[in-house]
Amino acid sequence: MTILISGDKMTIDKILLDHGSGGKLSHKLISEILVPIFDNPILSSMDDGAVFEIPKGKMAFSTDTYVVDPIFFPGGDIGELAVNGTVNDIAMCGASPVYLSAGLIIEEGFSIHDLEKILKTMEKAARKAKVYIVTGDTKVVPKGAADKIFINTSGIGMIYDKADTASSNAKPGDKIIISGTMADHGITILTQREGMKFDTSIKSDTAPLNHVVKNMLTDYPQAVHVLRDPTRGGVGTALNEIAESSKAGIKIYEQRLPVKKEVAGICELLGFDPLYIANEGKFIAVVSPDMADQVLKLIHEDEYGRDACIIGQVTDDHPGRVFMETSIGGTRIVDMLTGEQLPRIC
Amino acid sequence: MTILISGDKMTIDKILLDHGSGGKLSHKLISEILVPIFDNPILSSMDDGAVFEIPKGKMAFSTDTYVVDPIFFPGGDIGELAVNGTVNDIAMCGASPVYLSAGLIIEEGFSIHDLEKILKTMEKAARKAKVYIVTGDTKVVPKGAADKIFINTSGIGMIYDKADTASSNAKPGDKIIISGTMADHGITILTQREGMKFDTSIKSDTAPLNHVVKNMLTDYPQAVHVLRDPTRGGVGTALNEIAESSKAGIKIYEQRLPVKKEVAGICELLGFDPLYIANEGKFIAVVSPDMADQVLKLIHEDEYGRDACIIGQVTDDHPGRVFMETSIGGTRIVDMLTGEQLPRIC
Numbered sequence: 001m002t003i004l005i006s007g008d009k010m011t012i013d014k015i016l017l018d019h020g021s022g023g024k025l026s027h028k029l030i031s032e033i034l035v036p037i038f039d040n041p042i043l044s045s046m047d048d049g050a051v052f053e054i055p056k057g058k059m060a061f062s063t064d065t066y067v068v069d070p071i072f073f074p075g076g077d078i079g080e081l082a083v084n085g086t087v088n089d090i091a092m093c094g095a096s097p098v099y100l101s102a103g104l105i106i107e108e109g110f111s112i113h114d115l116e117k118i119l120k121t122m123e124k125a126a127r128k129a130k131v132y133i134v135t136g137d138t139k140v141v142p143k144g145a146a147d148k149i150f151i152n153t154s155g156i157g158m159i160y161d162k163a164d165t166a167s168s169n170a171k172p173g174d175k176i177i178i179s180g181t182m183a184d185h186g187i188t189i190l191t192q193r194e195g196m197k198f199d200t201s202i203k204s205d206t207a208p209l210n211h212v213v214k215n216m217l218t219d220y221p222q223a224v225h226v227l228r229d230p231t232r233g234g235v236g237t238a239l240n241e242i243a244e245s246s247k248a249g250i251k252i253y254e255q256r257l258p259v260k261k262e263v264a265g266i267c268e269l270l271g272f273d274p275l276y277i278a279n280e281g282k283f284i285a286v287v288s289p290d291m292a293d294q295v296l297k298l299i300h301e302d303e304y305g306r307d308a309c310i311i312g313q314v315t316d317d318h319p320g321r322v323f324m325e326t327s328i329g330g331t332r333i334v335d336m337l338t339g340e341q342l343p344r345i346c
Numbered sequence: 347m348t349i350l351i352s353g354d355k356m357t358i359d360k361i362l363l364d365h366g367s368g369g370k371l372s373h374k375l376i377s378e379i380l381v382p383i384f385d386n387p388i389l390s391s392m393d394d395g396a397v398f399e400i401p402k403g404k405m406a407f408s409t410d411t412y413v414v415d416p417i418f419f420p421g422g423d424i425g426e427l428a429v430n431g432t433v434n435d436i437a438m439c440g441a442s443p444v445y446l447s448a449g450l451i452i453e454e455g456f457s458i459h460d461l462e463k464i465l466k467t468m469e470k471a472a473r474k475a476k477v478y479i480v481t482g483d484t485k486v487v488p489k490g491a492a493d494k495i496f497i498n499t500s501g502i503g504m505i506y507d508k509a510d511t512a513s514s515n516a517k518p519g520d521k522i523i524i525s526g527t528m529a530d531h532g533i534t535i536l537t538q539r540e541g542m543k544f545d546t547s548i549k550s551d552t553a554p555l556n557h558v559v560k561n562m563l564t565d566y567p568q569a570v571h572v573l574r575d576p577t578r579g580g581v582g583t584a585l586n587e588i589a590e591s592s593k594a595g596i597k598i599y600e601q602r603l604p605v606k607k608e609v610a611g612i613c614e615l616l617g618f619d620p621l622y623i624a625n626e627g628k629f630i631a632v633v634s635p636d637m638a639d640q641v642l643k644l645i646h647e648d649e650y651g652r653d654a655c656i657i658g659q660v661t662d663d664h665p666g667r668v669f670m671e672t673s674i675g676g677t678r679i680v681d682m683l684t685g686e687q688l689p690r691i692c
Contacts, residue, residue, distance in 0.1 A: 021578060021685070022580075022583055023683025023685070047512055048439055049406045054402065056400065061395055061445060061447060061480060062395030063449045064449065065451055067491070090394075093397055099407060101409035103411040103498045103500070104411070108689075136409060137410045139411050141493065142689055145415075156502060167393050228394065231368065232372070233367065233368030237369055336370045336373065343363045
């Protein structure tokens with residue numbers, strides 16, 4: 001970013017408080033960096049909000065704030081996470097995400113180069129998910145009042161015509177599908193933290209899930225009863241939420257739970273249970289038993305669903321509880337996550 | 347908040363990292379504090395997002411993050427600011443705000459009592475504005491990674507039928523109305539900062555402007571060309587944005603600019619220009635000259651518009667620039683704000 005000071009060009013490479021003042025430098029940041037990167041006609045009007053036409057129907061609206069540390073990690077960065085996260089939350093409502101907002105909190109002194117890098121991955125992620133970032137806000141706080149950058153994304157989308165998914169819709173007999181391996185994101189962040197040094201090829205699974213959800217809800221709208229992405233709290237907590245909302249029991253099989261070998265190794269080493277580790281590109285689908293194989297086949301066709309498998313079923317027994325048949329043949333209760341495993345995971 | 351630890355009740359009065367884990371304590375926070383305070387059927391479903399019916403039409407979507415310091419100040423708090431701010435941004439698009447999201451970033455150790463206080467003023471502000479907080483997200487970051495609490499609100503609303511407002515719609519001859527006194531919010535925050543001690547009755551003007559906008563756009567939809575709330579950057583910057591977008595000149599009169607005596611006094615003492623100080627409950631309307639008096643009369647009827655007045659007009663001359671006739675009869679350019687006047691004002 002170049003500014004003129006008494007006729008001389010001066011290049012600013014750090015975010016200044018003035019970038020958040022609402023005045024000239026804010027304008028420069030918005031019109032020279034943000035708007036060109038997210039280039040789209042709705043955003044470019046630069047009014048107090050975005051304005052667009054919508055059809056009559058059912059809308060989904062979701063919000064999520066990202067405070068992940070470190071902000072760059074194998075497989076993605078905070079910007080990609082922020083776009084995919086809200087895209088996925090809307091998809092999990094049974095909707096097709098369309099428009100996103102981006103609210104930035106930036107620490108004074110943050111590198112403008114890093115900011116541009118993050119904004120560009122946000123744009124790339126939005127393009128991949130086929131959504132538009134149409135409105136935004138930038139706040140700058142003094143050094144020490146925030147750590148580097150936090151990003152809020154909110155988004156809206158239209159619910160698919162015949163879709164009727166909700167956490168409360170699981171029915172006894174329904175099959176439980178997971179779209180791929182567990183714990184990749186959380187373990188990736190963990191291995192990047194200061195003091196930890198693992199030489200691994202593990203990377204975050206951050207990915208948009210709206211395209212596979214679209215296929216599922218277009219081809220089998222009545223068969224899909226629940227969609228949920230097991231982010232913070234992991235698969236264990238998400239299953240508990242479903243069991244609780246649906247007032248049904250859930251039984252899963254330890255041997256069927258997909259975990260990458262390397263991820264499983266680190267979990268074992270550090271005493272973490274992959275059932276409680278965050279995922280950022282996976283979903284749980286609760287599906288009619290008679291259609292489960294067809295739905296699973298459809299998920300397998302998607303680039304983010306190749307490792308999908310059925311991990312259990314909904315039961316009449318023990319409403320509100322999740323049970324797991326362990327590898328050695330026993331049965332144990334899978335409770336919600338208690339205690340913080342790792343702060344700033346997303 | 348009370349939790350059971352091995353059968354003993356323990357009261358937690360501070361936010362712990364675990365409140366943001368996505369696990370049990372997160373659930374407790376959401377289901378025992380957040381959901382009961384914002385009680386509404388859409389929020390209570392506790393899915394990944396809110397789902398609701400919408401009519402066909404034009405929608406406005408806006409986002410804003412609040413990092414104000416201090417979080418409690420005369421006239422309001424960060425929660426009230428966050429609700430009113432997004433309500434107003436949507437209203438400024440010519441829309442009726444309906445649904446809001448709330449994304450919280452909380453510093454570890456933050457008082458749960460203060461959190462409840464803030465959430466309750468958010469709910470009160472939402473009720474006053476007649477909007478619903480339907481979806482949310484809570485992140486907790488370790489002590490020192492954020493300062494107390496930051497709140498993002500995003501919101502949606504439907505554009506009024508015949509309304510056609512945009513920053514680019516100002517036409518030469520149009521009158522410029524301001525809905526009340528300038529600089530109240532910014533000067534209030536300033537007087538609350540550490541090291542400053544003013545014994546004043548000044549308070550923030552934070553208020554919802556959607557009801558008066560509704561009246562204006564229902565009764566005079568064609569007469570209102572631009573609506574803008576002069577928050578960060580103040581009236582001076584907002585007028586510049588309008589002049590720039592509309593490729594028209596703007597002339598205002600210093601003597602007509604409404605500023606409370608006490609606010610003007612502090613501005614003079616500290617060398618601040620009220621034209622650049624943030625407002626949180628005021629709007630600028632650019633209105634057809636033939637209808638300006640009727641619109642002004644309507645604004646006067648609203649509780650937040652009693653001091654509204656015409657401060658100038660749009661001109662053919664000097665497109666993109668704002669001029670002010672000063673009290674002593676001279677003319678000066680009113681530029682956009684340059685330099686940060688005060689960080690964390692909103």
